[in-house]
Amino acid sequence: MKEKMSRALAYEPRYALNAICPYFTMFPLEYPMRVLQKHKKSSPIVMDPFCGRGTTLFAARALGLVSRGLDTSPVAVAIAQAKLCNVQSEAALALAQAYIKANDSVAVPQTEFFKHAFSAQVLKAICAIRQGLLTTKRESDEVILLRAAMLGCLHGPTSKRQENQSYFSNQMPRTFASKPDYSVRYWNEKNLKAPNSNVVDVLWRKLQRLSIAPGPVKSSPSHASLGDSRRAASLPASSRDFSVVVTSPPYYGMRTYVEDQWLRNWFLGGPERIEYGNPEQLEHAGKDVFAKSLGLVWKNMARTEADSLDMYIRFGIIPSAKVDAKALMLDSLEESRVGWKLVHTREAETAASGKRQANHMTTGSTAALEYDFHVRRK
Numbered sequence: 001m002k003e004k005m006s007r008a009l010a011y012e013p014r015y016a017l018n019a020i021c022p023y024f025t026m027f028p029l030e031y032p033m034r035v036l037q038k039h040k041k042s043s044p045i046v047m048d049p050f051c052g053r054g055t056t057l058f059a060a061r062a063l064g065l066v067s068r069g070l071d072t073s074p075v076a077v078a079i080a081q082a083k084l085c086n087v088q089s090e091a092a093l094a095l096a097q098a099y100i101k102a103n104d105s106v107a108v109p110q111t112e113f114f115k116h117a118f119s120a121q122v123l124k125a126i127c128a129i130r131q132g133l134l135t136t137k138r139e140s141d142e143v144i145l146l147r148a149a150m151l152g153c154l155h156g157p158t159s160k161r162q163e164n165q166s167y168f169s170n171q172m173p174r175t176f177a178s179k180p181d182y183s184v185r186y187w188n189e190k191n192l193k194a195p196n197s198n199v200v201d202v203l204w205r206k207l208q209r210l211s212i213a214p215g216p217v218k219s220s221p222s223h224a225s226l227g228d229s230r231r232a233a234s235l236p237a238s239s240r241d242f243s244v245v246v247t248s249p250p251y252y253g254m255r256t257y258v259e260d261q262w263l264r265n266w267f268l269g270g271p272e273r274i275e276y277g278n279p280e281q282l283e284h285a286g287k288d289v290f291a292k293s294l295g296l297v298w299k300n301m302a303r304t305e306a307d308s309l310d311m312y313i314r315f316g317i318i319p320s321a322k323v324d325a326k327a328l329m330l331d332s333l334e335e336s337r338v339g340w341k342l343v344h345t346r347e348a349e350t351a352a353s354g355k356r357q358a359n360h361m362t363t364g365s366t367a368a369l370e371y372d373f374h375v376r377r378k
Contacts, residue, residue, distance in 0.1 A: 009033065015062065017087060017213040020145075020206070021079045021152030023053035024175040024260055027314055031348075031372075032059035032246045035312045039244050040065065047242035047304075049229035049297050054080030056246045057224060064217045068242060069224040070234055073257065075151065075264045081221035082148035089207040091142035092149065096203055099132030106131050109272045113180035116187050117155070117169050117263075118194050125199035126150070126168060126267070134269050144221050149206050151264045158195055165202055170194040177263035179274065230296035235303060243306035248314040249297070252290055252323055287323050287331070295335025302338040302377055309377040311340075314348055316370035325371055339378035348372045 009015050009029045018029055032055060036046065040063050048056040051069030057080055060067035067084070071077050106127045108114070114123060133147050156167030156174030171192050172178055178186070186192075227234030250257060258265070262274040301311065317325045326345060333340045348370040 013209065014212050014214065015058075016209040017083060018055060018058040019152075020082055020148050020210065021053060022156070022174045023076070023079060024257070027055060027248050029055055029059060031314060032056040032312075033062065035246050036060060036063050036065060036244070039310070042243075044244040045242040045306075047245045047301065048247045049245065049301060050247045050249050051080045051224055052076050052248070054083035054224060057219070058083040059246075061216050061219065062214055064214075066218045067223060068219075068239055070227045070229045071224075072226070072228050073261065074226060074268050074270075075261045077224055077226045078144075078268060079148050079151060080224035081144050084216050084219045084221045084223055085141040085144045086215065087210050087213050088140075088142040088145060089211050092146040093200065093204055093207055095132070095142050095146050096129050096150075097200055100125050100128045100199070103128035103131045111180070111272055112184050114272070116184050116194065117172070119196040121196055122168050122194065122199055126154070129199070130267050130269075139221070141221070145207070145210075146203075147268075149203055151267060153199075153202050153206055154267055155263055158192075162195065162197065165195050165197045166205060168195075168197065168199060168202060176260035229300060230293065232300060232303070235300055237305075240304045241306060242304050243308055243310065245301055245309070245311040245313075247312070248316075249294055251316045251318050252287070252325070252328060253318040287328055291328060291331040292335045294332035295337075298333055298336035298340070299338055302336065310343075311373075311375050311377075313373040313375070314370055315373065316348075319369065325369060329371070329373055333375060340375040341378050343374040343376055344372075345374075346372050 010019060015029060036059055043065065046056065046060040046065055046067040048054075048067070048069045051057060051071045052073075053076060054069060057067045057069050061083060069077075069080050071080065106124065108120075108123050108127045117123075118126065129146070129150055133143065133150075136143055153167055155169040155172040155177055158167070158169075158171050159165045167174065170183075170187050171190070172183065225234075229235075259274050259276055262270070266272055298311070302309065313329065315325055315329045317323050317328070330342075333342075
């Protein structure tokens with residue numbers, strides 16, 4: 001049976017914090033909310049070993065539950081940490097203004113991409129805030145919130161009206177950064193110019209919607225951390241207290257998560273160009289290799305010291321992979337060498353958001369086929 005829920009929760013003001021930064025292949029808030037509602041009475045600690053932009057963590061926050069998350073992407077962790085911070089919108093905005101003033105002489109990238117992607121005024125302000133965030137010695141709530149808001153505003157579709165501008169960049173997708181050479185060609189062919197927006201005004205439009213978010217309960221931004229969930233070291237004894245896992249591993253066949261976030265990675269201190277290859281991603285050299293790699297994650301999750309463990313997994317494949325998603329997931333569970341009981345499997349709604357975002361720059365994309373699994377440690 002397909003999931004019937006709409007994406008309506010994304011538009012409720014009290015859940016605006018969850019939309020602080022769009023992220024490729026994100027699952028809708030309804031999925032972890034529905035799952036965690038079933039466990040709420042027992043007040044479980046929630047874990048997401050592929051936390052991405054922190055949707056599971058935010059759902060736990062909204063329901064008053066403690067949560068933890070891991071991801072190998074610094075971009076993902078920066079966004080997820082904001083889902084566990086106390087919202088300090090005015091303080092974050094004031095911090096942005098202070099950084100712009102303090103870093104007036106900051107150097108800016110000189111590549112063709114950056115010259116076309118942002119107006120000179122906007123790029124200077126972005127780099128000033130970037131410099132301030134990179135050199136701060138205090139990871140306060142306003143620092144964490146500002147960092148995630150900047151990532152969320154960094155690139156996206158342009159608006160015809162300046163007062164409605166929600167992104168800093170020339171026309172781009174909002175969930176991933178298109179490649180530099182392609183972007184420059186596209187902008188030149190379409191004669192598109194980067195908007196000369198006021199960075200603080202764009203930030204204000206995003207931040208002023210976040211203040212009514214529910215407060216975090218016994219969770220802190222440090223509960224979302226950088227780590228490879230296949231490795232035992234990423235799960236120290238102090239973190240092995242969860243009894244519910246809600247997660248969505250990378251799509252099988254999707255190898256470019258890190259590369260697709262290259263511009264946000266630059267904002268976090270990375271290079272001005274795309275760097276290919278990431279040894280900390282799941283291995284995609286074939287379905288058997290992928291199953292073994294993913295099996296290490298399930299084995300690590302089973303190390304929790306909680307009396308029971310329920311795992312809810314939304315798993316998909318890209319259509320070109322031509323692999324049976326259900327069989328591949330079951331193989332990964334078997335590879336973990338943990339006794340799992342399969343409670344249910346069902347088809348999820350198709351992940352069409354990636355296609356909608358790709359349409360902003362007319363790139364090709366097809367919705368992925370996804371399934372929801374519920375397994376329980378025996």
